[in-house]
Amino acid sequence: MTVYDRIKELAEKRKMTVSEVEIALGMGTNSLYAWKKKIPNGANLEKAADYFGVSVDYLLGRDETNPVDRAIDLAEIANKPKDFDWDSVLSLGGKPIPEEDKELIRRLFAHKLSD
Known part of the structure; x- marks a missing residue:
């Protein structure tokens, strides 16, 4: 299984297309498709791993452990700070x-951690 195949599989679990993932990651059209035949650079690989909440090793096929959905607090x-990347952990119908x-x-849950 290629890096592209793993990305596509993860995207489908979120009910997203590969094109939507490229947009979310700030990548150009067909950037991820190119990963079918070549290993992406480290920065882009890390960005994709962070977005899906998996390890770089998982994307590279070195770690076969399937990612597990975890509860989001x-x-x-x-x-979190205003510049926190929400899209890496939350979505609304995959968007x-x-x-x-x-x-x-933010307003609903602001400072509820100390209650």
């Missing part, structure tokens, strides 16, 4: 969460 996310919804979540 909204209070923890809401209290990025709109900024206005992120702001609502």
Whole structure:
């Protein structure tokens, strides 16, 4: 299985297309498709791994452990700095969460960690 195949599989689990993943990662059209035949550079590989919450080794096929969905603590996310990359851990139907919804979540869960 190639890096591209693993990315495609992870995208499908999020009900996303590979093109949508490229957009979310800030990559050009067919950038991920090129990973069928070549190993991506380290920075892009790391970016994709972080986005899907998997290890670089998983994407490279060195670690066959299937990624496991983990519980997301909204209070923890809401209290992250404003520049935190929400798209790496949360989505809305497989799509990025709109900024206005992120702001609502921030307000709802702000500082709930100390309660």
